Amino acid sequence: MVTSGDSLWRTLVGLRGNPRACVWTEPLWGLSMALVLPYLSVFMLSLGLHDSQIGMLATIGMVSQVGFGLAGGIITDRMGRRATTAWFDVAAWVIPCVLWAFAQNFWFFLAASLVNGALQVTQNSWDCLMVEDAERGKITRIYSLVKVAADCSALFAPIAAVLVAQLGLEPAVRILFVNAALVMTVKIVWLYRWSSETRQGKVRMEQTRGQSVWRLLAGYRGALGLLLRSRGSLLALVVAALTAAVTLVNGTFWQVVVSQHLHVPDALLPFFPMVRSMLSALFFFTLIPRLTTSVDLKRPTLWGFGVYLAGQLALVAIPAADGAATAGTFAFLALCLLLDSFGAGMLFMLSESLVALHVDEAERSRVMAIQRTCVMLAAAPFGWVAGWLSGMDRTYPFLLTAGLLAVGLVVTWARWVPTHADLDAALAAQEPAT
Numbered sequence: 001m002v003t004s005g006d007s008l009w010r011t012l013v014g015l016r017g018n019p020r021a022c023v024w025t026e027p028l029w030g031l032s033m034a035l036v037l038p039y040l041s042v043f044m045l046s047l048g049l050h051d052s053q054i055g056m057l058a059t060i061g062m063v064s065q066v067g068f069g070l071a072g073g074i075i076t077d078r079m080g081r082r083a084t085t086a087w088f089d090v091a092a093w094v095i096p097c098v099l100w101a102f103a104q105n106f107w108f109f110l111a112a113s114l115v116n117g118a119l120q121v122t123q124n125s126w127d128c129l130m131v132e133d134a135e136r137g138k139i140t141r142i143y144s145l146v147k148v149a150a151d152c153s154a155l156f157a158p159i160a161a162v163l164v165a166q167l168g169l170e171p172a173v174r175i176l177f178v179n180a181a182l183v184m185t186v187k188i189v190w191l192y193r194w195s196s197e198t199r200q201g202k203v204r205m206e207q208t209r210g211q212s213v214w215r216l217l218a219g220y221r222g223a224l225g226l227l228l229r230s231r232g233s234l235l236a237l238v239v240a241a242l243t244a245a246v247t248l249v250n251g252t253f254w255q256v257v258v259s260q261h262l263h264v265p266d267a268l269l270p271f272f273p274m275v276r277s278m279l280s281a282l283f284f285f286t287l288i289p290r291l292t293t294s295v296d297l298k299r300p301t302l303w304g305f306g307v308y309l310a311g312q313l314a315l316v317a318i319p320a321a322d323g324a325a326t327a328g329t330f331a332f333l334a335l336c337l338l339l340d341s342f343g344a345g346m347l348f349m350l351s352e353s354l355v356a357l358h359v360d361e362a363e364r365s366r367v368m369a370i371q372r373t374c375v376m377l378a379a380a381p382f383g384w385v386a387g388w389l390s391g392m393d394r395t396y397p398f399l400l401t402a403g404l405l406a407v408g409l410v411v412t413w414a415r416w417v418p419t420h421a422d423l424d425a426a427l428a429a430q431e432p433a434t
Contacts, residue, residue: 008148008285011141019142021194022130025187026149032183033093034150034277035160036176038270040100041256043173044109051256051394053106055387057113058252062380064117069376072124073369077204081132084125086192092119093184101177120376124369127352132198140297140353144284147349151281157274165267227367232417236354237371239301241378242408243351246308246401247344248379249386253397254315258333261394262318264325272337279341288346298416301350305412308343309405311336316395316402343405 015023044054076084092115099112130146131139163172197205227233258264258272291300318332382400389396 008141008144008289011138012145015142015145017133018129018195018198019131019134019138021191022126023142023145023149025191025194026146027152028183028187028190029150030152030156032180032187033097034273035156035270036100036173036180037251038157038255038273039160039164039169039173039176039266041252042259042266042269043100043103043169045256045260046169047103047105049106049109051390052387054252054256055384055390057106057109058248058383058387059380060110060383061113061116062248062376062383064114065120066117066373066376066380068117069120069124069369069373071369072121072372073367074208075121076125076128076201076369077208079125080197080205081125081129081201082192082195082197085122085129085195086188088118088122088125089184089188089191092116092122094181094188097177097181097184101174101181120372124372127368128201129195129198132200136357139357140349143349143352144288146352147345148281148284151277151284151345155274155278157270160270161267164270169266224370227370231415232354232357233367233371235411235415235417236351236357237374238411238415239347239354239408240351240371241375242404242411243347244375245379245382246312246347246404248383249397249401250340250344252383253386253390253394256390257315257394257398261320262325262329262333264329264333272333275334276337276341276344279338280345283342283345284349287342288349291346296418297350297354298412298418300346301354301412301416302409304343304346304350305405305408306343307339308347309402309409311339311343312398312402312405314339316398 012023041054044057049057075088079087096112096116099108099115103109103112131142134142160172160176163175166172167175227237255269255272259266259269288300291303314332315336318329318336382404386397386400389400
C-alpha cells in the first residue's frame with residue numbers, strides 16, 4: 001500500500017476535494033487542543049480532584065461517547081457528512097473548551113466530559129467525509145497523513161510550556177482552553193467551506209428523508225448483521241477496541257505518572273507529546289512505509305502491538321524519583337517515547353484503516369457507528385479501572401495497558417483476516433515500489 005516516504009509526499013500534494021480539506025485543516029489541532037490536552041489531568045489534580053475521580057471522568061466520557069456513537073450513523077445520514085461534522089465539532093470541542101476554561105470543581109469537568117462525547121458523531125461523519133470519495137488504494141496513506149498532520153502540530157507545544165512557566169499551571173491552562181475554543185472554531189469554518197457533500201452522503205440523505213428516527217434505528221439491525229457476518233470487520237473491531245482502551249489510559253494517566261511519580265516539572269510536560277509526535281511523524285516518512293509495502297497488513301499490526309507493549313513496560317520499569325527527576329529518568333523516558341511513538345502511530349493508522357477497508361461501503365455510516373459504539377463500550381471501563389489502579393500505584397495503569405497490547409498480539413497472530421478477498425490478486429496488482 002504505502003510504498004515509500006516519497007509516495008506519502010505525492011499523496012499529500014495530489015489530494016483533492018474532501019480528503020484535501022480534511023487533511024490540510026488537521027494541523028490546526030496543534031494550535032488548539034494539542035497545546036492544552038497534555039495538561040488536562042494535571043489541571044484536574046491542581047483543582048483538588050483525585051485519581052479515582054479522574055478515572056471516573058474518563059469512563060463517563062466514554063459512556064457518553066457510546067450514546068453519541070450509536071446516534072452518529074443516523075445523524076450523519078440525515079444531516080449529511082459535511083453539516084454533521086461542522087455542528088458536532090462545535091458541540092464536541094468548542095463547548096467543552098469553554099467549560100474547561102472556567103472549571104472550578106468536579107461538576108464542571110463532568111459536564112464537559114458528557115458534552116465532549118459528541119466527538120463520536122463528528123468522528124463518524126468526518127471519516128465518511130474524508131474517505132467516501134477517495135480512491136480505495138489511498139485510504140491507508142490518507143490516514144497516515146492525518147496522523148502526520150496531528151504529529152507535526154505538536155511543534156507548537158513550547159508555546160504552552162512558556163505560558164505555564166511564566167503564569168503558573170492553572171491560569172496558563174485556562175488561557176489555553178480559551179485559545180483552543182477560538183482556533184477550533186476557525187478549523188470548523190474552514191473545513192466546511194473547503195469541503196462538499198460526498199456522493200454516498202447525498203444518497204443517504206435522500207433515502208432517509210422523511211423517515212422517522214425509530215425506523216432509522218431499526219435499520220441498525222441490518223447493519224449489525226453485516227458487521228457480525230464479516231470476520232474482517234470483527235477483527236478490525238477488536239484491534240480498534242484494544243487501541244482505544246490503551247489510548248484512553250495513556251491519554252489520562254501518562255502525564256500523571258510522569259509528573260507525580262517521576263517528578264518531572266510541569267513546564268516540561270508538553271514537550272513529551274511534542275517529541276513523541278515528532279518521532280511518530282519521522283517514522284511515517286521512513287520506517288513505517290517500508291513495513292506497510294504489502295496489501296497484507298498483518299505484520300505491521302504485529303509490529304505495532306509489540307513495540308507499543310515494549311514502551312509501556314519500559315515506563316513501568318523506570319525507578320521512582322525521590323526528589324527532582326534525574327538524568328537517568330529522562331533517558332528512560334526518551335526510550336519510552338521512541339517506542340510509543342512508533343507503536344501508537346502504527347496502531348492508530350492501522351486501526352482506522354482496517355475499519356475503513358473492511359466496512360460495507362453502502363452502509364458505511366451505520367456500520368461504522370455500530371463499530372465505534374462497540375469500541376467505546378469495550379474501552380469505557382478501563383478509565384475507571386486505571387484510576388483505581390493509579391490510586392494504589394501510579395505505574396499500575398501501564399501494566400494494564402501492557403496486558404491489553406499482549407492480547408492484541410495474540411488476536412492478530414491467531415485471527416488475522418486479509419483486507420482483500422483475493423490476497424494473491426491484490427498483491428500482484430499493487431503498484432510497484434518506488
